[in-house]
Amino acid sequence: MKDLLVIGNGMVGHRLVQAVRDRDAAGAWRITVVGAEARAAYDRVALSSYVDGVSAEELTLPELDVELHLGDPAVGIDRDARTVRTESGRVFRYDALVLATGSVPFVPPVPGRDLPGCFVYRTLDDLDAITTAAAEAMAADRPGRRSAVVVGGGLLGLEAARALRLLGLSPQVVEIAPRLLPVQVDEGGGALLRRLVESEDLQVRCGVSVTEITRDRDRLIATLSDGVELDADVIVFSAGIRPADELARRAGLPIGERGGVLVDARCRTHDEAIWAVGEVAALEGRTYGLVAPGYAMAEVVADQLVGGSATVVPAEIDTSTQLKMLGVDVASFGDAHATTPGALEVVVNDPVAGTYSKLVVSDDAKTLLGGILVGDASRYGALRALVGQPLPADPVALIAPGGVDLGTDALPDSAQICSCNAVSKGAIRTAVESGAHDVPAIKACTRAGTSCGSCVPTLKKLLVESGVEVSKALCEHFDRSRAELFEIVSATGIRRFSQLIARYGRGRGCDVCKPAVASILASLGTGHVLDGEQATLQDTNDHFLANLQRNGTYSVVPRIPGGEITPEGLIAIGEVARDFGLYTKITGGQRIDMFGARVEQLPAIWRRLVDAGFESGHAYGKALRTVKSCVGTTWCRYGVQDSVELAVVLELRYRGLRAPHKVKAGVSGCARECAEARSKDFGIIATEKGWNLYVGGNGGFSPRHAELLASDLDTETLVKIIDRFLMFYIRTADRLQRTAAWIESMEGGLDHLRAVVVDDALGICADLEAAMEAHVANYSDEWRGVLEDEEKLARFVSFVNAPDTPDPLIRTRVERGQPVPVGMPEVRR
């Protein structure tokens, strides 16, 4: 076995290891990784989301099969002995060495740059330090606002400014170039960008530099080249990066004119046993500060390590960028600055709409070379894939409002759809043809769409155009999706399944469409679920208002809002379970499940529970289940809000709400998150200022953390947004689609959801709120509804001709002091 040593544990180093592991089926390489940072490799591209509350754990990249030495930077390479020494004195031998040390922030040589309060913006540790400094400034006992100066108005600078604003500071960005994002946008785009970000309350000073930083009591003063002095509590340098090539220099490896280890098209240095990839590599003299070229280099090196001869073609390196900066969409791709000789620029600038679009085309106006989009980047995916291709239409029509809609048909197979992972249209088409019939399958198979995600809409288009887009038909009886049926039922006023299927379907229905329509009718508030014809639509759980178990008995779960229960309540449940011979178990949703109830026992059990003040917990329904809570400020030493009270309020508000799938919720009283709210469909975490609302989490087969929808909400606003979220979900999700899958399948994902339910982009929020108010006003306990209705009660018999005879197939034995089923035959599945 040979030894591969990788110095650097960033995204590119990680990708390299993964690529080698993917290819090295024979296990020829033993891989060791040495990293300077003490943390496992993480998604640095998403670094700023850390400030939004995404945890370091979530940013961590998947663990790989390597020997990992972290927090111990390499300090020397002995090229003759083929060994590397680390700071702690460890020595590693290698057969192949890959330098993936990345880069270090460039801090201009300004006097005072080392003063306390000055930071760089590169690692999670940097962000921790900035967060602490910002918190200290906010806590300081003095009047006035807290401010920050960001040195550098590039990608990182704007991200830093946004982060600082989130931390409560008022940032000013100082950029030496005449515009923001000088690398990505031109003068016209930069002017619009500046106007848009200034309207978002960010101050921008272009064409000036910081000349000195001085201390003024507990604050800093940044003096600018035009003499202006800016007060700041925190100063962040984000003025570019420099390749971390020190180790290579000391080892005598040739270095590029502007830094970086010189490598050839195979990413090999002048030493044939040493490669360099990512930001530290100077590929034919040029360095790249983006992750996509780094990934391309990693793949090329991995290929060579298993005997291949792949190379990187610098002309094909994609430096496209798409981002949302302080609410402004910006995209830049291909030859954005028209450096190709003879290139022509076509610009559509609409200051009223707040959009700027530029296409760069070849001198004969036939080939797209690149472009810049500011304010609206919705066409980015389609346009970027067209770079180097013949233009399908007049360039103005491609960027004008209401212009040509770009399909994917026009693209040749060679067009790159996912630039982060260099996946062509042809590769995606092959994947689709060999069975990848949805976006997650394409992602798994090609890696397309797994990094920045901007090509996902294009992937969907490709699926539709290839004809494999899964039919939305509910079942053989309805050609329409659940969401469409909801609209139909809602708009036509049809309230009977038989009418609906006669008009909009065929046949008699089945166990797919009947419960789906039952759920739609229930969501619209059509009385008790067992009223009239509705009873025939319900799945057995909804029909018997309890959960069917494998031996034909049911389990019974009374509602315990927020998991808060009195001793009397506990005793009542205990007595019911004891008297009816039920097995009891505590659920994950903080309530008590009683198992083994026979159909004919259910009404008597409910009677006892209802008399003791309980009601149905809807454990049997595709409905709101529980709102789990931690104990909150009432008892907890750390709680910052009353999580129990909120959980009770929410559970009582949404109880009985039928939905496309079950809905679970949680409320945590502080950031320690004891209620595990982020594993719920909606989860709420208390902050000092109010509540953070997370949506789209679930446990189960594919666990997923909920994502932040809105932060620091007061209780009234929080409830309003949850009302809208739930009703929007009920109206538009597919059958049995949890909120996570629903958000993922939505065009525009979480951003779109936020636009609809927080910013009311569709103007439907009042309608959604009214629908929820109607639900709350019309709620009644389903168990009580049966107990008060002789006709419904009559259904609760084991046998129609022997109503009180228990099913003879149901037998129990005692295990650990409780009754459990016995005598069930071998299950045939």
Place this chain on the structure above:
Amino acid sequence: MTVQLQVRWLVACPLERLQPERGVAALFGDTQVALVRTHDGQVHAIGNVDPFSGAGVLSRGIVGDRGGVPTIASPVYKQAFDLRTGRCLDDPEVSVPTYPVRVVGGMVEVGLP
């Protein structure tokens, strides 16, 4: 040779206890029967024990059709059974018994061997 099977007709319940497209179970000795009245007024009687789970629950399934065949779906693992023949549409090797059924004087009667 034809074997004439002797059946005993036993009363299950009044017809109005059978809500269209919703089953009930009846017990005759050890035999559990699922009775289903479809939308066209037909009454079907099949075994109530779900062969996949062994539980006496078939009568609690959803009644409908598959390609025009009248069906009831097991509430446990959702396999569909042909109400006329007892055949499982999801596994041709599996079936449940069927029983003759008639309505006499407003009462549903099941024929048992």
